[in-house]
Amino acid sequence: MDYALTAGTPRWNKSGSVFEGIEIWAERRQIVKETKDDIKERALQAVQMQLKHGIQHVRTHVDVSDPTLKGLEALLEVKAEMKPWMDIQLVALPQEGMYTNPEGEELLEKAIDMGADVVGGIPHYELTREDGIKSIKKSLELAKKYDKLIDIHCDEIDDEQARYLETLAAETIRMGMQDRVTASHTAAMGSYNNAYTYKLFQILKKANIHFIALPKANLHLQGRFDSYPVRRGLTRVKELLNENINVCFGLDSIMDPWYPLGDGNLMDVVDTGLHACHMTDYDHIVTALDLITTNGAKTMAMTDDYGVKEGNSANLIVIDSTSEYEAIRTQAPVVYSIRNGEIIVQMKPAKITMNISLLS
Template sequence: MILKSAKLYGQEGLWNIEIKGEQIVNLLPADDFIDSSHEKVIDLAGKLVLPPFVEPHIHLDYVLTAGTPRWNQSGTLFEGIQCWSERKLVVKETKEDIKRRALKAIEMQMKHGIQHVRTHVDITDPSLIGLEALLEIREEIKPWMDIQIVAFPQEGIYAYPKGDELLEEALKMGADVVGGIPHYEFTREDGVQSVKKSLELAYKYGKMVDIHCDEIDDEQSRFVEVVAAEAYKLGMGELVTASHTTAMGSYNDAYTYKLFKLLKQSKINFVALPKANLHLQGRFDSYPKRRGLTRVKELLESDINVCFGLDSIMDPWYPLGDGNLIRVVEMGLHACHMTGYNDIVTALNLITSNGAKTLNIEENYGIKKGNKANLVVINTESEYEAVRCQSPVLYSIRNGEVIVETKPAETKMNIPEFSKQFSE
C-alpha cells in the first residue's frame, strides 16, 4: 500500500508512506518515485496523517449505564459513586452483558481513530466479573486495538471490605496496571496508605500505576505529592500516572511552586479529563465556580507529561460522550486557557504522543520507517484546522490494513446569489 501525498503531523511538505505487510518500509518526499507494484495507492491529497489516537483513561465496564437504577441528579463525583454502588446491588449483569456494552463503546472509539486504550475496571466487587469481561475483550480485539486494564478500587482499597485483597487478586488475574482512589478513603491516613499499597503492589508484580488522584475541589486534598514522592523513592515514576488531580486547580501558588519541583523530579505522568471534570467539579461552589481542572498549561510548560482522555461514555459520572477525543482537545484548550496559536497546532500531542508516553508504549509508536503501519488520516490539511473544525477521521489503518473508512459529509449551498460572491 502507498499513502500518497500525506501531510505528516508536525512536519513540513508532503510525503509518500510505503507500507508492506504490517510495516512502514519507506517515508519519501511526495515528488520521489513511487513503486508501481503496489496493488493499492490512496491519494491523500495533502490530508493530515498522525499516529493512532490514544485514550488513556476510560471506564469500559461502566459505559452506557447512565440512568440505571437512577440518574445522578447532583452531577457530583460522590453521587456517581453512590449510583454505581446501588446499581451493583439491583442490576445483576452477566459477563456477556458487560462485554456487549463495552464492545459498543469500543466500536465508537475505533470510528474516531483510537487504537490504544487504558481502561479502568472496578474491582470492588467480590465476583470480579467486570475484570473477567474486560480481560476476555482485551484478547479478542488485539488485532484492532491494544487495551491496558487498570485494577481500579472504585469504593476504596480500605473503605471497601477486603479491597486490598481484591486489588492483589485482580493483578494475579492479569490486570496490567494498579489503581487507587486515595481521596475517597475514610481518612487522610488511609489515603496515604492506599497510595503506598498501590505502588508496593506494582513494584512487587512488575506493573504500572494509575491513581485516581485528588478528584475533588478541596485544596487540602494533596495525595499527588504522596504519589510523586513514593514513585521517586522507588525509581518508577515513568510508569506512574496521576489521573484527574483536579484539586491542583485550587492549590495556592506557593504550595504549587514547591510541588512542581517534586513532580518534575519524580517523572510521573498526568491525565486530565476536561469534559468529565468540567461536568463534575465546582458542584459545591456557588459563584465564582471553579473550572475543576488540573494545571495543564503549567505542567506542560514545566516539561511534565500530560495527556487528555474522555473518562466516560454515558455512565453515572458523565451522561454524554461518544469516544471522540478531538472534541476533548477542543474543550480542554478552552478550559485551560490554551488557545494561543502554538498551543492549538501542537494540541493533538495530548491525544497521541503524550498519551503513548503515559501508557509506556513509545518505543513502537509513531510514523517511522520500521514501525508497524498503525496510523490515522483526518480530513484536513493543517494542524490548526484539525482542531478548529473538529476534523473527522477518514481512515484508521492498523497493521497495514484499513480497519475504518469514513466518507465525509457534503454540503451543497442552494443559494445562487450567495455562492456567486465566492466565485467572483
C-alpha cells in the same frame, strides 16, 4: 468500559458529583444482576464507538470492588478479542476504596494476578487521610512486586487540602518508580495556592509522573459545591506543559453515572480542553494533537513502537485537514484508521451543497 452505557440505571446523578456517581454505581450492583456477558456486550459497544473515531489504544479503569470480579473477567475477554484492532490496558481500580472496602486490598491483588495491566487507586475516597496515604503506598508496592504501571485517581475533588499528589510523587521517588506512574484528574490542583504549587512542581519533575486530564468529565463533575465563582475543576494543564511535565487528554466516560454523554470522540475533548485551560493561543493550538497522540503514548509506555518511522507497526490515522491548526479549528474527522497496514475504518466526509448565491 465496564461502566459504559449505564447512565440512568438505577437513577440519574442529580448532583453531578463524583461521590453520587460512586453511590449510584454501588446501588446498581445490588439492583441490576448483570452477567459477565452483559458487561462484555456494553464494553464492545463502547469499543466500536471509539474505533469509529480512529482510536486504537485505550487505557480503561475497571472496578475491582465487586468480589466476583466479573467486570474484570469481561474486559479481559474484550481485550483479547479486540487485539487485532485495538490495544487495551486495564487498570484495576478499587472504586469503593482499598480500605473503605474491607476486601479492597485483597481484591486489588487478585485482579493484578488475573491479568490487569496497571495498578489503580483512589486515595481521596478512603475514610481518612491516613488510609489514603496507606493506599498509595500499597498500590506502588503491588506495582513493583508485579512489574506493573500505576494509574491513581488522585485528588479528584475541589478541596485545596487534598494533597495526595505530593505523597504519590514522594513515594514514586523513594521506590524508584519514575516514569511508571500516572496521576489522573488531580482536580484539586486547580485550588492550590501558587507558592505550594511551585514547590509541588519541583517534586513532580523529580518523580517524572504522567498526568491525564479529563476536560469534559472534570468540567461536568467538579465545582458542584461552589456558588459563584464556580471552579473549572481541571488540573493545571498549561502550567504542567510549560514545566515539561507530560500531560495527555482523555475521555473519562461514555454515558455512565459520572458523565451522561460521550461517544469516544477525542477531537471534541481537545476542543473543550483548550477552551477550559485557556490554551487557545496559536502555539497551543498547533501542538494540541500531541495531547491525544504522542503524550498519551508516553503515559501508556508505548514509545518503543510508536510514531511514523521505518520498522514500526503501520498503525496510524489519516484526518481530513490541511494543517494541525485547521484540524483543531474544524475538529476534522478521521477518514482512515489503519492497523498493521490494513484499513480497518474508513469514513467518507459529508458532501454539502449550498443552494445560495454568495455576494461578490
